[in-house]
Amino acid sequence: MTISVQRTGPGPLSPDATQYMVRMRDGVHLATDVYLPAGDIEPGPTVLTRLPYDKCGEYTFMPRIAAYFTARGYRMVVQDVRGKFRSEGETLLFVNEAYDGYDTLDWVINQPWSDGTVGMWGDSYYGYTQWAAASTGHPALKAMVPRVTGTRLGELPVPVPGRRTHDVEMSVHRFYPLSMFHDRDILDWAIDWTRRPLAAQVEEFFTAVGSRSASYDLWFPHPVSLRRFPAGSPFDAPAVPVLMTIGWWDNCAPWQWSDHRELQRRPGWARNEYLLLEAIDHENTSHFEPGVPASVDRMAARYLDPAIEFFDVFLRGADADIPRVRWQLANTGDPTLRSSPVWPPAAAYPLVWRLADAGETASGPAGGTLEPVSAAAAAPAGGVAVWTHDAADPVPSPVTDPFAFLREFPDERHLAERSDVLVFTAAPVTGPLDLAGPIRLDAVIGSDGPEMDLFVRLTDVAPDGATRLVARGQQTVLDPGDAFAVTIDLGHTGYRLPAGHALRLTLASSDAPEFVPAPGTGEHRWTAAETIPNQQRLHLGATRLTCTVLPC
The missing domain is CATH 3.40.50.1820 (Alpha/Beta hydrolase fold, catalytic domain)
Structure with missing residues (x-):
């Protein structure tokens, strides 16, 4: 090629x-x-x-x-x-x-x-x-x-001894040194993110331009801490x-x-x-x-x-x-x-939802449900939701340029139709709900694979079904086993959910090509030539979504 x-x-x-x-x-x-x-x-x-x-x-x-x-x-x-x-x-x-x-x-x-x-x-x-x-x-x-x-x-996400989680690798992490910091100029070229191993395409690029990138070589295959x-x-x-x-x-x-x-x-x-x-x-x-x-x-x-x-x-x-x-x-x-004077605003308070209806979560947009509970929570909803991560058919990133997300600001309803995306939707709000502050998901997950990426998106579902991103977060978990507790930071937002709209939470194990998919084998994501599917699990009874909201 x-x-x-x-x-x-x-x-x-x-x-x-x-x-x-x-x-x-x-x-x-x-x-x-x-x-x-x-x-x-x-x-x-x-x-x-x-x-x-x-x-x-x-x-x-x-x-x-x-x-x-x-x-x-x-x-x-x-x-x-x-x-x-x-x-x-x-x-x-x-x-x-x-x-x-x-x-x-x-x-x-x-x-x-x-x-x-x-x-x-x-x-x-x-x-x-x-x-x-x-x-x-x-x-x-x-x-x-x-x-x-x-x-x-x-910063390139690398495992830290003693820690079983780290940031998910963005495609731009290694591509930036190959485009913006290869040499004095800007070099525009494209990697085919479906053709493995990815590192072989980088070598083809070096041959094409007749030089190597010092920054890339310091980070691959064994990263040096800059x-x-x-x-x-x-x-x-x-x-x-x-x-x-x-x-x-x-x-x-x-x-x-x-x-x-x-x-x-x-x-x-x-x-x-x-x-x-x-x-x-x-x-x-x-x-x-x-x-x-x-x-x-x-x-x-x-x-x-x-x-x-x-x-x-x-x-x-x-x-x-x-x-x-x-x-x-x-x-x-x-x-x-x-x-x-402060952030979040002094009047803001946490609003907590639990996840329910495990059997429905991967059945399409209807999916499972988000149910508001007190922070103390009564009896938890139970069940285990299961989905398959396949790096050969990853969940597609919803935009072509994630740096300019709002140029496209896409309707994401189609993502909820995939069987490898878990869906939980709350009841429409009866009056405006103002989110103002941090959002997080405390979850217990599992996998039969050696590592697991968890991508979480909180979206706004309009009465006509249009679904647009409010906040997101992601983590890589190493050796997750059957049940591993993880907190996903979805960042902060200031966002009004209008009356008649509903919050939707989706969970998946890929978002490609913005993030490099885990091959399922535990191998390096840029050197792996083959992929294998992994079965992923979410334990609903131990999972909570917490948003920061303003009084009505």
Whole structure:
């Protein structure tokens, strides 16, 4: 099979910027664009963004973002990270961002247009580079706005001695080093996720492009733990005011919620954390504009104004009160940001459902039932629901691009028709039910296989049967045996279930190709050439769904 590769190199330099090759401590030079406010010759605060997606490219529209910041009096510095596009050095994920960030901050504050104060801004990997810079404790970094990201962004899930659970491997985990971090350019190509072994296709790709990916080779077949933060954990560094933007439908949100929990455990960071919880996906598509691709010209206000407000306070000393938590309640038609001193809101409380009708769960959309109970629960419903996981015929992922989930925001009712998907549906609500906070499933599962993936989706079923995602979570369980207790974190949401709608819970053992299916043999998912079906079990009597809701 021939591997087809499309290579995208650096875009043209912006006429609004001056490019500098900034020297790092080891002599490597990084390509760095500087945008200055028109006619502003006095030193002032700077916004720094370090990214791997081309500082001049169309994907991240940095020249237009820079124009938005400079029009409001900020200097903006945008840099290609080491080994990407116009920057020198080895192309390698994660490991150089801490000290490269420190050295870039040093360079910025020594320029005549800088007043010595810097804020960092950006999404995804260029949110991660903010945490890397923060880990060094550079005194010039006064505020940061990491969006849809996390300190563990892209962390490869590997077994931990003594633990029988870990995250399920996303397809992008190993594919990212083969596309975005193979070399200086972006390489677009496709893996056939049905053709095994997957690793053989990677070798075909290396032959096609005539080079290997250092990041991939460090992770395969025996992963090396990459030292993301050589200066120490960012949470051990001096606290910096941080505005955390998290999307309800962001597929990378679990990493950012993990950071939030860590920040709340550290008093210094907890005092400096602000949350902006939006009804968006990873690519900034809004739930209030489903199907509309993100465009900086159209979304500039919601995308950039919160950062400017934040920087005005923490870089310029503006006298403004920024709420600790701002959040959107999706499915209301009203994108207004609500505010709260804490998350979840103080009035929120847990609402618990048990699962019933084991024999009906895999019989189609009607399925089993979700029955609300008190947290103390009366006599549990019993029974064992059984389904078969077959990696040769996995449950399909409902969207083609999980990073832009809301561009498609599909009707998922067809998934409930599969015999390898368990279905539990509650009675329609008689009045609006507002979900606002964390969601989890405490379950007891089993399998005749050596490992088991459990995918859990909570959906909204409209009166016409249309079924759309509210929240989801997943885990891999090693050696599950007949009965293993597991908690599935479905993340957080702010979502209104309208009157007449019903909650539906579905459970499965695959979601492909977004996640690499377990082959059923216990072999490495990328080297397994064959698959075998596994019989999976869910013990209903010991399983509970807990949502956080607001009073009616």
